[in-house]
Amino acid sequence: MLIDVGIAAIKSLIVIGLALNLAGILGWIERKGSALIQDRIGANRASIFGFAGAGLVNTLMADPIKFLTKEDVIPAGVDRLLHTLAPCVNLFPVMVAFAAIPFGDVLTVGGRVIELQAVNINVGILYILAMMSLGVYGVVLGGWASNNRFSLLGGIRGSAQMISYEIGMGLSLVAMVMTYGTLDLQAMARAQGQLIGGWLPAWGILYQPVAFLIFLCAGIAESKRAPFDLPEGESELVCGYFTEYSGIKYLMFFMTDFVEVAVVAGLIATLFFGGWQVPYLGRDGFHFPWGVMLLLPPLAVVALQFVSFLLKLVVFCWLQILIRWSMPRYRYDQVMRLGWKGLLPLALINVLVTAVVVLAWQG
Amino acid sequence: MNDTLLGTSTPYLSIVVTFALTGVLVTLMVFMGQLLGPQRPNAAKSQAFECGNPSSGSAWGRFSVKFYLTAILFIVFDVEVVFLYPWAVVFRRLGWVGFAEMMTFVAVLGLALLYVWRKGALEWD
DSSP, X not given: OHHHHHHHHHHHXXXXXXXXXXXXXXXXXXXXXXXXXXXXXXXXXXXXXXXXXXXXXXXXXXXXXXXXXXXXXXXXXXXXXXXXXXHHHHHHHHHHHHTTSOOSSEEEETTEEEESOSSOOTTHHHHHHHHHHHHHHHHHHHHHHTTXXXXXXXXXXXXXXXXXHHHHHHHHHHHHHHHHTOSOHHHHHHHTTSEETTTEEOOHHXXXXXXXXXXXXXXXXXXXXXXXXXXXXXXXXXTGGGTTOOHHHHHHHHHHHHHHHHHHHHHHHHHHSOTTOOTTBOSSEEEOTTSOEEEOOHHHHHHHHHHHHHHHHHHHHHHHHHHHHHSOXXXXXXXXXXXXXXXXXXXXXXXXXXXXXXXXXXX | OHHHHHSTTOHHHHHHHHHHHHHHXXXXXXXXXXXXXXXXXXXXXXXXXSTTSOOOSOOOSOOOTHHHHHHHHHHHXXXXXXXXXXXXXXXXXXXXXXXXXXXXXXXXXXXXXXXXXXXXXXXXX
């Protein structure tokens, strides 16, 4: 019992640490990446001895310390309890949602089989959807409690946008559940280890390209980033629902943003791109389709899987940053039109087509 | 044997542990901010921020009814999605009969979507 709690705690700490560091690294990559895209230097104070790469270490350490030692301004007219509660309610669900994404197959230590997934439940998809929906409360509470017109507008815009895109997102995931026949994220990742025709990895995107596009679009809208950044909309709403926040609470909203990016990237990797799978890598080593085998110790296999997962995670985080800095912001009626008249019917049709094809296939 | 009661096959243990650790982290962050940051409030600082203009009063008033409508429509269609999940897991075993039953349900909601669409509830202006 105690060992189980210990193992669960270690896995949770690994994933929480991963999420926190990823948030910090993404904050730096976002600044440097946007500078790259806009042909400017960007974040030049974060370098150490003129070497920009060292700025990453600087950012990871300096940013949290700076935010922690700043005054936490609570304006006079706010609802003090909700004002403090909002960043917690915002950050908590995305952190625990990230913990449900599998980051490796299994690790056998002393006869004990450890699933490399911090929250290893067999309804992972439902759990993540439930947690992501809870994120709406942070946005609404933050906007409402601040007693500021900009915040309120940002909060209600954000809530309407998030719930609108949740339907499209949920329906695209229904199609994935139908493809794999399970709600278990780990089982989905394992199913993608098979090969089509003996050589092509059976990744989800080959079966469900439409669901991938819907999920990517709805995922970016859920994390409220450009081109769907109307709840924050710097040029019109100052900072949207977290205008009245400063110090560590501001950082918590900021982190939520990046952890959401990581959750969406992790889900895309797990559902559509094989998760932790390395092509042709089984539990005992590589089995190449041209007949060559390369046996590896279990620890090396797990390490390769973890690196593969991280690589996919970073690629899809970068894709979202790339989209953010190359697309202009939508108008609000365009956002709602895309969600209700575009993604919702498209995702429903995708579910129907999937059902007909699968049922016709099995006869 | 012991495992089935308390061990790795109890999935809720991992949820409890993760929730506890994340909860501690989030609470710690807020308290650390209170502890380490200075507290020097003044009248100008505690005004609501409206780009430097004097605050035009409380924001707790009425806002556009469109947002309420969106929320109500969301509940209808989100519940539809919730009903689709159990079917999606077992639809291979239910076969064409299950498919026909589910399609009847989806068709009713599809009609509802069509009605809402034609009524103009999805137009933002």
